[in-house]
Amino acid sequence: MQELEERIQAEGTVKAGDVLKVDAFLNHQCDVRLFDHMGAAWAEHFAGKTITKILTIEASGIGIACCAARHFNDVPVVFAKKAQSINLDGDQYTTTVYSFTKQKEFPVIVSKKYLNPGDHVLLIDDFLANGKALRGLIELCEKAGATVEGIGIAVEKGFQGGGDRLREDGYDVDSLAIVESMDPETGKIEFRH
Numbered sequence: 001m002q003e004l005e006e007r008i009q010a011e012g013t014v015k016a017g018d019v020l021k022v023d024a025f026l027n028h029q030c031d032v033r034l035f036d037h038m039g040a041a042w043a044e045h046f047a048g049k050t051i052t053k054i055l056t057i058e059a060s061g062i063g064i065a066c067c068a069a070r071h072f073n074d075v076p077v078v079f080a081k082k083a084q085s086i087n088l089d090g091d092q093y094t095t096t097v098y099s100f101t102k103q104k105e106f107p108v109i110v111s112k113k114y115l116n117p118g119d120h121v122l123l124i125d126d127f128l129a130n131g132k133a134l135r136g137l138i139e140l141c142e143k144a145g146a147t148v149e150g151i152g153i154a155v156e157k158g159f160q161g162g163g164d165r166l167r168e169d170g171y172d173v174d175s176l177a178i179v180e181s182m183d184p185e186t187g188k189i190e191f192r193h
């Protein structure tokens with residue numbers, strides 16, 4: 001998606017440790033017009049699929065998933081929580097995920113009320129790096145008996161391999177920008193096309 005690649009080139013910075021910082025528009029300050037355009041791009045890609053629910057993981061996927069839902073007939077958006085809470089009641093599907101930016105393992109929890117065997121799920125997230133977050137969401141869908149119809153990602157860091165492993169496993173992964181390489185010394189960012 002040209003608009004997203006241009007924003008990354010203009011406003012992204014490359015940090016040590018394979019971190020791309022795009023918090024000016026994607027995952028701290030949020031550009032909702034860009035999010036809307038991202039939702040439209042996923043709607044075009046997944047046009048042939050029946051989607052009954054969007055599933056994401058807190059925190060950064062939530063805003064993007066909500067904007068995307070407007071392009072999928074306003075289907076409900078469910079976000080997996082990364083902490084137990086007194087506000088979480090009843091039976092839950094749970095797993096654990098290693099967080100790339102927080103560098104620790106988190107529980108990942110969805111109430112059984114909000115993920116069902118009849119659901120056809122689109123997974124949405126801001127970043128795809130090693131694929132840990134998505135593997136966790138896929139596991140929750142498997143536990144619920146829900147069908148994963150596809151995966152929409154804003155920025156995939158292709159060189160970390162998580163996206164290609166998911167494609168090899170048969171998942172339809174639509175990443176709107178795939179970073180092929182990035183250099184913290186020069187700041188150079190190259191995309192896969």
Ligand SMILES: O=P(O)(O)OC[C@H]1O[C@H](OP(=O)(O)OP(=O)(O)O)[C@H](O)[C@@H]1O
Nearest residue numbers: 059060099100101128129130131132133
């Ligand atoms: O493919 P992976 O290696 O799993 O990396 C991608 C995940 O990393 C980030 O989550 P993180 O927990 O780091 O931060 P967040 O709270 O900003 O969502 C991002 O939002 C993705 O969910």
Ligand SMILES: O=c1[nH]c(=O)c2nc[nH]c2[nH]1
Nearest residue numbers: 018019020021100127129
């Ligand atoms: O802001 C971010 N930059 C990244 O490079 C990254 N990788 C996973 N999650 C990420 N979030």
